Amino acid sequence: MILPRKFLCVITDEHLCPVKLAGMALDGGARMVQLRRKTASGRELYEWASRIQELCRQRDAVFIVNDRVDIALAMHADGVHLGQDDLPASAARSLLGPDTIIGVSVSSAAEAEKARDDGADYIGAGHIFPTFSKEKTSPPLGTAPIREIAKASGLPVVAIGGINMDNLRKVMAAGASAVAVISAVSGAIDPVSATRTLVNQIWQ
Amino acid sequence: MVVSSGVEHLSNRGLAVAQSEALAGSVPVIFQLREKGLEAGAVHSLCLQLSPLIKASGSLLMLNERFDIALATGADGVHLPESACPCDIVRKAAPGLIAGGSVHGKATAVEAARAGIDYLLFGPVFPTPSKEAFGPSQGLDALQEVCRSVSIPVFAVGGITPEKAYACIENGAYGIAALGPFLDTGALCATINRFQSFIDL
Numbered sequence: 001m002i003l004p005r006k007f008l009c010v011i012t013d014e015h016l017c018p019v020k021l022a023g024m025a026l027d028g029g030a031r032m033v034q035l036r037r038k039t040a041s042g043r044e045l046y047e048w049a050s051r052i053q054e055l056c057r058q059r060d061a062v063f064i065v066n067d068r069v070d071i072a073l074a075m076h077a078d079g080v081h082l083g084q085d086d087l088p089a090s091a092a093r094s095l096l097g098p099d100t101i102i103g104v105s106v107s108s109a110a111e112a113e114k115a116r117d118d119g120a121d122y123i124g125a126g127h128i129f130p131t132f133s134k135e136k137t138s139p140p141l142g143t144a145p146i147r148e149i150a151k152a153s154g155l156p157v158v159a160i161g162g163i164n165m166d167n168l169r170k171v172m173a174a175g176a177s178a179v180a181v182i183s184a185v186s187g188a189i190d191p192v193s194a195t196r197t198l199v200n201q202i203w204q
Numbered sequence: 205m206v207v208s209s210g211v212e213h214l215s216n217r218g219l220a221v222a223q224s225e226a227l228a229g230s231v232p233v234i235f236q237l238r239e240k241g242l243e244a245g246a247v248h249s250l251c252l253q254l255s256p257l258i259k260a261s262g263s264l265l266m267l268n269e270r271f272d273i274a275l276a277t278g279a280d281g282v283h284l285p286e287s288a289c290p291c292d293i294v295r296k297a298a299p300g301l302i303a304g305g306s307v308h309g310k311a312t313a314v315e316a317a318r319a320g321i322d323y324l325l326f327g328p329v330f331p332t333p334s335k336e337a338f339g340p341s342q343g344l345d346a347l348q349e350v351c352r353s354v355s356i357p358v359f360a361v362g363g364i365t366p367e368k369a370y371a372c373i374e375n376g377a378y379g380i381a382a383l384g385p386f387l388d389t390g391a392l393c394a395t396i397n398r399f400q401s402f403i404d405l
Contacts, residue, residue: 042269043290074294085245
């Protein structure tokens with residue numbers, strides 16, 4: 001699986017049906033969907049993942065499973081996204097083989113270099129702005145480190161954390177290849193048009 | 205015998221390591237690690253530490269649900285709760301691993317056996333605080349019914365003491381599984397031997 005150039009990644013939240021949200025994100029033009037639901041059981045994740053993967057295949061979009069390499073292996077997901085506290089990327093790479101996309105969350109250039117050496121295909125950099133979607137103890141990075149992280153790793157950087165239609169262009173201008181959002185889509189009154197707006201801004 | 209370990213309701217982070225070290229002097233058991241409170245990265249590094257200890261002792265290391273971590277750390281198998289990814293899917297993705305499962309009734313036991321599970325934990329047979337979430341105790345008759353309905357080994361779980369282990373075996377259980385009795389790592393081998401003596405009666 002090859003990463004698209006400049007794209008929007010929509011991540012599922014803890015409330016909406018992930019399959020429904022994925023469908024709306026794809027309708028709005030998102031090229032990547034990430035299934036993330038920390039409270040779900042393995043069976044739920046497997047069932048959602050199978051259905052979202054099918055939707056993504058129909059639209060030629062990329063489907064990524066957060067944290068659960070087991071679920072990604074079980075249903076042949078396009079990729080996984082790993083945090084610093086998840087299974088090490090090197091271990092995930094040996095399990096998943098060379099063709100599965102692996103993304104790793106980092107908050108510094110040093111972590112980004114390590115992620116690249118461990119076999120990551122893209123870097124998730126954040127959180128850029130203050131966010132309430134995930135509990136954070138560290139201060140936001142701001143947009144300045146994005147270019148440094150991209151340079152250090154030589155990999156596409158997906159910026160995440162508090163990004164919305166008001167600040168997205170600043171993030172892209174700072175060197176991000178893509179943007180990942182949770183609440184900017186899942187919390188919108190109309191998730192399809194919210195996605196469309198964000199996608200349009202990425203390409204502006 | 206299945207020795208379950210987990211710190212989700214305890215504060216003893218070194219418990220699983222101490223237990224694995226103690227197993228060196230024990231008859232082989234299935235050591236089941238259930239660390240719901242830990243992130244996958246921490247479970248991965250814990251398993252890397254446990255795996256060689258358990259292997260050297262002749263016992264088997266089973267990891268709850270995360271077969272990816274089991275594969276990455278050389279663990280022997282994966283234990284699937286009823287809410288886990290379906291067994292036949294896990295089997296396909298990780299054919300080299302042993303797969304155990306937890307069931308709480310006859311119907312799910314038969315279904316799990318059909319899906320290719322290697323062994324089952326059934327319970328809670330007796331009242332127990334650590335399995336309260338799984339409802340009231342089901343008793344020895346229910347255990348016997350489940351054991352008769354499948355041809356794979358069934359381990360009785362929930363409130364099992366050495367003295368009660370014999371009754372479980374009499375009612376068709378292949379062995380027993382417990383967590384509480386094995387928390388005292390200093391007495392682990394003695395406790396296992398005591399269980400074993402009732403299982404072998």
